[in-house]
Amino acid sequence: MRLRFVLGIGLAMLFANSAEAFTAYVSNEKSNTVSKIDTDSWKVTKTIRVGQRPRGIAYTKDQKYVMVACGDDDTIQLIDTHTDAVAGSLPSGPDPEFFAAGPDGKLLYVANENDNTVTIIDIPRRALIGAVQVGVEPEGMVMSPDGKILINTSETTNMAHFIDPVKREVVASVLVDQRPRFAAFTPDGTELWVSAEVGGTVSVIDPVKHVVEHRIEFAIPGMRSDAIQPVGVNITREGKLAFVALGPANHVAVIDIKTHKVLKYLLVGQRVWHMEFTPDQKYLLTTNGLSNDVSVIDVASLKVVNTVQVGELPWGVTISDH
Amino acid sequence: MIRTSVVATLLVIAVSPALPASTLDVKIGYIGTIEKTTTISLLEMPAPNAGLAGAQLAVDDNNTTGKFLNQSFALQEIMLNGEDDPAAAMQKLSDAGISLIVADLPADGLIKAADAGRERGLVFFNAGATDDRLRQDDCRINVIHAAPSRAMLGDALAQYLVWKHWTRWFLVFGSHEPDKLFADALRRSATRFGARIVQEREFKDTGGARRTDTGLVQIQSQIPLFTQSAPDYDVLVTADESQVFADYMPFRTSQPRPVAGSAGLEPTSWDASFGQWGALQLQSRFTKKFSRWMTALDMQAWTAVRMIGEAVSRTNSADAKTITRYMRGPDFAVAAFKGDKLTLRDWDLQLRQPILLADGRTVVSVSPQPGFLHQHSELDTLGFDRPDTKCQLK
Incomplete structure (x- = not known):
């Protein structure tokens, strides 16, 4: 009995210590590099030279590559995750900024800021296979959890566009506040959250009725309201909490999904834009453009527990599955 | 409910x-x-x-x-x-x-x-x-x-110059009406944000051509003469919307000083x-x-x-x-x-x-500057705020 108890503690400690280490890749918009971070030691283990102005960044579904949108080179580069070298590129169309993959990981939908289009790319064939006309300055991209609807936000048109990925056409558009940057679905697909950077709000949209049902506003004591500029939105897998990066307000808001109320503001680095959870949902990494670092938020305790220095103007972050 | x-x-x-x-x-x-x-x-x-x-x-x-x-x-x-x-x-x-x-x-x-x-x-x-x-x-x-407004442009420039501690201004303004109005705006901005105009001079438009084949030779000796014998100053501020002289000022002033206003560091919407x-x-x-x-x-x-x-x-x-x-x-x-x-x-x-401050090659800064606070919107530190207004909308 006693032995088993000790063994139990030992096992628990073993698991705690050997929490799986993941790999995070962070795009540094100004340095033209990608920083590779080990989430166990929280150290940058490699800095990879990429094309000009790297912004949107994501693993391919098979984890073989990390895709980086290099806007000023009009291409999406593929970093081989074994060699950490650029091993190819995708024909992205002009000025790619952000993208989302389809459910099978084969198709990639790219927001081309300069062209009012969403470009569709076949990743295995590395070929451009179609385009959808959207509003002015497309930016945010996300696929619904069931893979049936693709969302694109257009910054000057101030809309979330609902795109049928099969028909490749816009089936609905919803007006939100000024300069929508990012869109995220709740895991059950019943709510679409869209941040408006200049408007300073997050709109919660009913994706069936295509209407804004709630508008979340932010207020941080001592902070001028114009500095609160929401960009990245990340929602926990069980759909309880949403994290919203507030840009030059240097805070991440934690929101209760059920009540749409802000529970807490976490102080992170300067000009926080994009974020990503580790796959075990223990940590949330944030890119802080003006302080050139990544903040590590402990999701359970809602505390910032670490900071990792990266390149200049870190923009996006992607984390390995294992 | x-x-x-x-x-x-x-x-x-x-x-x-x-x-x-x-x-x-x-x-x-x-x-x-x-x-x-x-x-x-x-x-x-x-x-x-x-x-x-x-x-x-x-x-x-x-x-x-x-x-x-x-x-x-x-x-x-x-x-x-x-x-x-x-x-x-x-x-x-x-x-x-x-x-x-x-x-x-x-x-x-x-x-x-x-x-x-x-x-x-x-x-x-x-x-x-x-x-x-x-x-x-x-x-x-x-x-x-x-x-x-000119007041907004002047305030945007003044905030930056004050933030730099370049508070002693040598103001040179043109002889046309818009130049004088911009000079008025710059005087107002200087007073508002604590800069001091140590010298003012008018640059008269005598009607010559803006461009002549060998004009540079004359200009590089004329501008030092025009700007000499001024009390010590930090920055030469020009008001020349008519584009008669301001662009001649950078690098040609008698004392080595930066130029702002209608040339050099210019407040602008774009x-x-x-x-x-x-x-x-x-x-x-x-x-x-x-x-x-x-x-x-x-x-x-x-x-x-x-x-x-x-x-x-x-x-x-x-x-x-x-x-x-x-x-x-x-x-x-x-x-x-x-x-x-x-x-x-x-x-x-x-x-x-917000107002950009551009030097012709890049944007140097964007006003309002940090530290110029306002109870409603920092943007209202530029131009005529509610208490300053003489406007009666009818």
Whole structure:
């Protein structure tokens, strides 16, 4: 009995210590590099030279590559995750900024800021296979959890566009506040959250009725309201909490999904834009453009527990599955 | 419970107007001035479509948005030569069923057109005139200002110079009316933010040509003479909207000092070198369409037409009254690549906006500067704040 108890503690400690280490890749918009971070030691283990102005960044579904949108080179580069070298590129169309993959990981939908289009790319064939006309300055991209609807936000048109990925056409558009940057679905697909950077709000949209049902506003004591500029939105897998990066307000808001109320503001680095959870949902990494670092938020305790220095103007972050 | 659902319903209507069965046509007029200014620098020569190009690009942008809302925008322009009557142009546009007019007109012409158009329910969007009096004693209830005022430009520059601790100014102003008005604005800004003008000189326009084949030889000896024997100063501030002398000042002053105002570090609503906050996308669209750089005047006209587009998409109305009521209300805001949202001051109908400080090659800074605080909006540290206003909107 006693032995088993000790063994139990030992096992628990073993698991705690050997929490799986993941790999995070962070795009540094100004340095033209990608920083590779080990989430166990929280150290940058490699800095990879990429094309000009790297912004949107994501693993391919098979984890073989990390895709980086290099806007000023009009291409999406593929970093081989074994060699950490650029091993190819995708024909992205002009000025790619952000993208989302389809459910099978084969198709990639790219927001081309300069062209009012969403470009569709076949990743295995590395070929451009179609385009959808959207509003002015497309930016945010996300696929619904069931893979049936693709969302694109257009910054000057101030809309979330609902795109049928099969028909490749816009089936609905919803007006939100000024300069929508990012869109995220709740895991059950019943709510679409869209941040408006200049408007300073997050709109919660009913994706069936295509209407804004709630508008979340932010207020941080001592902070001028114009500095609160929401960009990245990340929602926990069980759909309880949403994290919203507030840009030059240097805070991440934690929101209760059920009540749409802000529970807490976490102080992170300067000009926080994009974020990503580790796959075990223990940590949330944030890119802080003006302080050139990544903040590590402990999701359970809602505390910032670490900071990792990266390149200049870190923009996006992607984390390995294992 | 009932109350909550009512609020929710209102919100839905406010942000997601139902698609009308037929297209909403929005006609916008544009009255511009063909600029014949001769400038010191060839790079500054105004294009024949200065201003108008910005309005045309914004109509494209509005239409890209409009196709998702069943709204269609069209621009009808009248470009005036020096002696043409702006009121006649207004009448022509009004007869064509237009009640929203973007204007790049001198202050007098704008007032004339606006007053003549008032009974017809016309609303003007001032894209060109920076005159302070249009925001003060000569403000009009049917004139909305997308262009910044001279006071805003002066304050933006003063805040930066004070932040740099360059508080001793040598002010040189031109002999034309606009130069003197800008000098007045700079004096006001100096007093407001704690700079001191240690010397003032007028640079008289004696009517010579801006460019001559060997002119540089003379200028490099004339400017040191003109600027010598001044008390010690930190920065030479120029007021030369007429472009007679300011561009001659950098690198030629008697004492080695930086130049600001109408040359050197210039406060402006836009600069072709600017790419921050997504501005790169607008610059690319503009140069692709017009094969030239986008100027401050183009940006002001773009902003005016985008203000209309924004109000139309939120109200689903092309009615001038509905649109201006919405713009003056608390929900109106327009994004214009300047970091902050731009909103309308309800006391003088001036669009609040950050001001860029550009040196001709890059943007050095954007005002308001850190530390210049305000109880409502930091943007109200630029120009005439509510307590300073002499405007009575009637």
